[in-house]
Amino acid sequence: MKKYFETLDIDWYKQRLTGAIFCAMVAFVILFLRLFHLQLVAGENYRRLSENNCIRLQYTDPPRGLIYDRHGVLLVENRPSFDLSIILNDAKPVDETIRKLTELIRTTPDEIYGRVSQIKGAASYNQLILKQDIGRESLAAIEARKYDLPGIAIGVKSRRYYVNENSAAHLIGYLGEINSEELKSGDYKGFRRGDSIGKFGIEKACEGPLRGERGGSQVEVDATGRMIRALKKVDEKPGANIYLTIDRRIQMRAEELLEGKAGAVVAVSPRTGEVIAMASSPSFNPNAFVSGIAHKEWQALISNPQRPMENKAIQGEYPPGSVYKIVTAIAGLEEGVIDENSSFFCPGFYSFGNRVFRCWEKRGHGTMDVVSAIEASCDVFFYQTGQKLGVDRLAWYAKACGLGSPTGVALDHEAPGLIPTANWKLMRTGVPWQAGETLSVAIGQGYDLVTPIQMACLTAAVANGGKRFRPSIVKKVETVDGRLVEATVPEIVGLIPATPRTLALVKKGLWRVVNGERGTARRVRIEDIDISGKTGTAQVCSRKVEKMKREGDVETHFKSHAWFVAFAPSDNPEIALCVLIEHGEHGSTTAGPIARELIKTYFEGGTSENVIKAQGDRSLDEG
Amino acid sequence: MMFDRRLVACFNWGLLGLAFVLGCVGCIAIYSAVTSGSNGVQHPLYLKQLIWYGAGLAAMVVSFCFNYKKLDRWAVFIYIFGILLLIGVLFMGKFVSGSRRWLSLGPVSFQPSELIKLAVILILARYYSKHANLKGLTLRQLLVPMTVTLIPFFLIVRQPDLGTAILLVLIAASMTVFVKIERRSLFYLMITGVVTIPMVWFYLKGYQKQRILTFLSPDRDPLGAGYHIIQSKIAIGSGMLYGKGFLKGTQNALNFLPEQHTDFIFSVLAEEWGFFGAAIVLIVFLMLILWCLNIALGCRDPFGTILSVGIAAMIFWQVFINIGMVMGLVPVVGVPLPFVSYGGSSIITMMICIGLLLNVSMRRFMFE
Numbered sequence: 001m002k003k004y005f006e007t008l009d010i011d012w013y014k015q016r017l018t019g020a021i022f023c024a025m026v027a028f029v030i031l032f033l034r035l036f037h038l039q040l041v042a043g044e045n046y047r048r049l050s051e052n053n054c055i056r057l058q059y060t061d062p063p064r065g066l067i068y069d070r071h072g073v074l075l076v077e078n079r080p081s082f083d084l085s086i087i088l089n090d091a092k093p094v095d096e097t098i099r100k101l102t103e104l105i106r107t108t109p110d111e112i113y114g115r116v117s118q119i120k121g122a123a124s125y126n127q128l129i130l131k132q133d134i135g136r137e138s139l140a141a142i143e144a145r146k147y148d149l150p151g152i153a154i155g156v157k158s159r160r161y162y163v164n165e166n167s168a169a170h171l172i173g174y175l176g177e178i179n180s181e182e183l184k185s186g187d188y189k190g191f192r193r194g195d196s197i198g199k200f201g202i203e204k205a206c207e208g209p210l211r212g213e214r215g216g217s218q219v220e221v222d223a224t225g226r227m228i229r230a231l232k233k234v235d236e237k238p239g240a241n242i243y244l245t246i247d248r249r250i251q252m253r254a255e256e257l258l259e260g261k262a263g264a265v266v267a268v269s270p271r272t273g274e275v276i277a278m279a280s281s282p283s284f285n286p287n288a289f290v291s292g293i294a295h296k297e298w299q300a301l302i303s304n305p306q307r308p309m310e311n312k313a314i315q316g317e318y319p320p321g322s323v324y325k326i327v328t329a330i331a332g333l334e335e336g337v338i339d340e341n342s343s344f345f346c347p348g349f350y351s352f353g354n355r356v357f358r359c360w361e362k363r364g365h366g367t368m369d370v371v372s373a374i375e376a377s378c379d380v381f382f383y384q385t386g387q388k389l390g391v392d393r394l395a396w397y398a399k400a401c402g403l404g405s406p407t408g409v410a411l412d413h414e415a416p417g418l419i420p421t422a423n424w425k426l427m428r429t430g431v432p433w434q435a436g437e438t439l440s441v442a443i444g445q446g447y448d449l450v451t452p453i454q455m456a457c458l459t460a461a462v463a464n465g466g467k468r469f470r471p472s473i474v475k476k477v478e479t480v481d482g483r484l485v486e487a488t489v490p491e492i493v494g495l496i497p498a499t500p501r502t503l504a505l506v507k508k509g510l511w512r513v514v515n516g517e518r519g520t521a522r523r524v525r526i527e528d529i530d531i532s533g534k535t536g537t538a539q540v541c542s543r544k545v546e547k548m549k550r551e552g553d554v555e556t557h558f559k560s561h562a563w564f565v566a567f568a569p570s571d572n573p574e575i576a577l578c579v580l581i582e583h584g585e586h587g588s589t590t591a592g593p594i595a596r597e598l599i600k601t602y603f604e605g606g607t608s609e610n611v612i613k614a615q616g617d618r619s620l621d622e623g
Numbered sequence: 624m625m626f627d628r629r630l631v632a633c634f635n636w637g638l639l640g641l642a643f644v645l646g647c648v649g650c651i652a653i654y655s656a657v658t659s660g661s662n663g664v665q666h667p668l669y670l671k672q673l674i675w676y677g678a679g680l681a682a683m684v685v686s687f688c689f690n691y692k693k694l695d696r697w698a699v700f701i702y703i704f705g706i707l708l709l710i711g712v713l714f715m716g717k718f719v720s721g722s723r724r725w726l727s728l729g730p731v732s733f734q735p736s737e738l739i740k741l742a743v744i745l746i747l748a749r750y751y752s753k754h755a756n757l758k759g760l761t762l763r764q765l766l767v768p769m770t771v772t773l774i775p776f777f778l779i780v781r782q783p784d785l786g787t788a789i790l791l792v793l794i795a796a797s798m799t800v801f802v803k804i805e806r807r808s809l810f811y812l813m814i815t816g817v818v819t820i821p822m823v824w825f826y827l828k829g830y831q832k833q834r835i836l837t838f839l840s841p842d843r844d845p846l847g848a849g850y851h852i853i854q855s856k857i858a859i860g861s862g863m864l865y866g867k868g869f870l871k872g873t874q875n876a877l878n879f880l881p882e883q884h885t886d887f888i889f890s891v892l893a894e895e896w897g898f899f900g901a902a903i904v905l906i907v908f909l910m911l912i913l914w915c916l917n918i919a920l921g922c923r924d925p926f927g928t929i930l931s932v933g934i935a936a937m938i939f940w941q942v943f944i945n946i947g948m949v950m951g952l953v954p955v956v957g958v959p960l961p962f963v964s965y966g967g968s969s970i971i972t973m974m975i976c977i978g979l980l981l982n983v984s985m986r987r988f989m990f991e
Contacts, residue, residue: 013919013920013928014920016801016802016803017920017932020932020935021913021916024909024912024913024916027939027943028905030952031905031943031950031952032902034947034951035859035893035898035901035902035950036898038856038859038950039859039860039862039864039893039898040863040898042860043863043864043898045860046856046857047860047861049857049861050857050858050860050861057850059846216845216846217845218846218849218850218853231845232842232845233845234845
């Protein structure tokens with residue numbers, strides 16, 4: 001049976017193989033025919049096209065999206081700039097052409113040859129940029145003599161222009177040329193060397209929508225490189241426009257108020273989490289980066305001890321000082337270690353273990369309950385509350401209030417801050433937690449670190465009854481023809497772990513800070529606007545400073561940081577903010593007035609949210 | 624065992640000769656491709672290619688020193704080993720321009736996807752040699768081959784390497800059609816295809832449809848693949864009858880052909896040697912394929928026959944797709960031209976294939 005099977009198979013296989021041979025031959029005939037067609041029938045035409053490489057690609061870059069504030073006020077735009085370029089292979093005779101060029105525009109032959117020598121032979125068909133951003137006179141001069149200058153081309157390019165210069169620089173960011181790491185990383189597919197990309201701020205965060213899509217066409221050119229016709233075209237897609245949540249008026253006022261100081265202001269809406277202003281001082285001018293920043297300027301920026309390139313609103317980590325007492329109060333009330341009637345006596349100090357912890361009021365506050373302790377910012381009250389809570393419970397509440405981790409705002413480099421726990425300290429330093437350190441932490445000193453945006457969001461959450469929003473900076477994204485691409489929806493990321501009663505008590509204290517007899521921020525009070533808030537003075541490094549204070553001579557960079565958080569109006573608040581002044585010493589004297597002025601500006605002209613909204617819609621129609 | 628007189632007498636020198644000719648063609652073409660125009664910038668790439676040929680020769684010799692029928696028994700292990708390598712490359716492969724296809728072994732790296740082609744051929748040859756019959760394969764009998772092909776298919780698509788994945792399916796399909804599919808089963812398969820393709824199309828998102836359409840018609844991508852193809856056609860067409868001469872290809876010199884030493888090597892060849900040169904190369908390839916089929920014809924044992932057909936299919940499809948693509952007949956996929964394109968893994972795999980063919984041919988009168 002097997003043998004029969006095998007012999008049968010052999011003939012059968014022969015049959016199949018004949019079929020296979022036939023198929024292979026048919027396929028090759030097709031290939032031959034095609035080859036014949038390409039080389040012999042259409043060969044001459046292809047030969048012509050191959051000479052001088054007549055078919056080339058020309059790319060068109062779409063205009064980058066513009067950036068507006070929430071009311072449609074323009075913040076960032078593009079303006080035309082003209083680049084002079086040369087295609088070596090077409091610009092024959094090269095020396096002649098360059099000589100004529102130097103007669104027309106302000107440049108030396110050496111400059112041009114210098115640029116030319118950077119390129120090797122293989123790129124003689126590529127456009128090589130000789131000079132960027134030539135003025136209109138040079139443009140006119142060259143265009144007039146175009147036929148005398150083969151191989152020379154002027155490309156119009158869009159250049160980024162930041163209308164208000166230093167204003168909102170950290171938030172908006174700047175552009176820069178893509179570097180080799182970014183190209184290799186695979187995050188930037190389709191980008192080429194020489195492309196400008198957002199490097200910082202919104203320019204980076206919204207790079208995708210802002211950029212649009214490159215287009216181009218296959219063009220046929222003649223022997224001198226001039227275009228004869230376009231063969232096929234891919235339309236470009238212009239970048240989308242971004243509307244930020246900030247209000248330029250408020251933003252600029254905040255920057256005005258920060259003038260000459262190092263610090264940050266963050267204002268958010270307690271109703272939606274939108275960032276109304278985010279200012280960091282000192283600032284920089286993003287226009288300086290547009291054409292590539294000069295080395296000297298860059299050096300000056302990064303060696304400035306006040307760190308202008310840092311967005312202090314989200315990157316600056318500082319000890320919170322007394323503004324942290326909000327957290328301690330919430331924790332104490334919720335854990336039941338204190339209630340609205342608990343009282344402690346403050347003689348100006350508190351002995352714990354073998355140390356004496358001082359209250360800022362040396363004379364003492366007398367009997368304090370939680371509301372008056374917030375009002376007068378009594379350290380002793382909170383030492384004791386903190387002591388009863390212990391560091392871990394306190395840390396739990398702090399983290400639940402959004403501290404110790406980034407708020408999730410859509411910007412790079414947000415710092416998480418630090419909320420210490422006993423475990424953390426043991427892992428970090430190998431030394432176990434000392435109970436006395438809890439007391440420092442309870443009043444916002446010691447290891448605690450927070451950022452201004454974290455404090456602003458915390459204040460907003462307390463103000464609105466406990467809802468913690470993700471701070472948003474983009475209000476909406478629209479195409480150039482006004483079609484909505486995306487609108488940001490307020491997002492709740494958590495709730496403050498406090499009952500309405502607890503929050504009401506805390507808010508009462510915060511109200512008294514500004515309006516009460518013993519309030520530490522009475523000078524922040526405005527007549528027709530009801531403000532609540534909390535001052536904070538965060539020590540930079542205690543022991544050294546103590547010594548200096550005693551000697552009556554504290555250098556600036558050891559002075560305490562000044563904090564002030566506030567919301568207004570106290571009932572149904574519309575704005576919550578946080579002001580931080582580095583080394584401003586006292587929250588009430590330095591940070592408080594800034595908050596007051598900013599709140600005034602916000603409500604100026606009787607503007608409430610509804611009116612602002614109506615104004616905003618109108619200006620968009622007009623814009 | 625190895626030096627049996629019959630083996631030496633039956634040695635197929637013609638096949639070896641054809642492979643050698645193609646190898647020379649490859650070296651010369653690559654030398655030109657990497658030597659940029661008048662600058663004479665020479666890469667050591669063509670030297671590397673020579674080294675690969677050398678290594679390939681060694682692999683080839685190893686491939687005919689044992690009785691190929693042993694592969695029947697080893698096929699499953701080789702296949703599993705291949706699959707493991709494919710999985711390995713997905714996790715530990717080197718990233719090169721966005722895809723992970725290579726595994727590095729010290730100073731050299733190789734592509735497991737090249738080897739898996741051979742492994743699939745072996746395992747299908749084994750399966751079909753047992754199940755092929757007059758009426759043709761039933762649907763149930765097709766399940767195993769389909770699974771065996773689809774597993775590496777998906778792994779290769781993940782790399783991503785669409786060209787090799789499609790190639791794998793074509794090779795498997797060719798082998799399957801060769802051993803005949805039962806008419807009824809074929810009918811069912813075609814009905815399934817006709818029904819599912821519109822359904823799948825319907826479910827695809829807009830941008831995915833665009834990508835497939837652009838893939839099928841490079842003209843829709845005038846800035847990318849469409850541009851490459853038109854430059855390739857210009858290169859080939861401009862060769863005309865006699866070509867521009869060795870090292871005188873202008874398209875090549877101006878670096879307008881991407882991947883000149885790999886995917887578009889035929890364009891370089893056609894530009895420099897014209898219709899004469901290109902047609903001769905095509906004829907040599909055709910002869911190679913016919914030679915393989917001839918070996919299949921002379922083989923008495925089903926496994927050897929199907930194995931030879933599988934190898935012939937692999938060479939055929941690679942030649943057809945690569946040359947068809949550079950001439951604008953076939954969508955743009957990266958498939959190396961056997962013996963000619965630069966690439967160590969491709970050379971070694973091809974040489975092993977030649978070795979196996981020599982193996983089958985040498986032992987056609989031995990019936991153990």
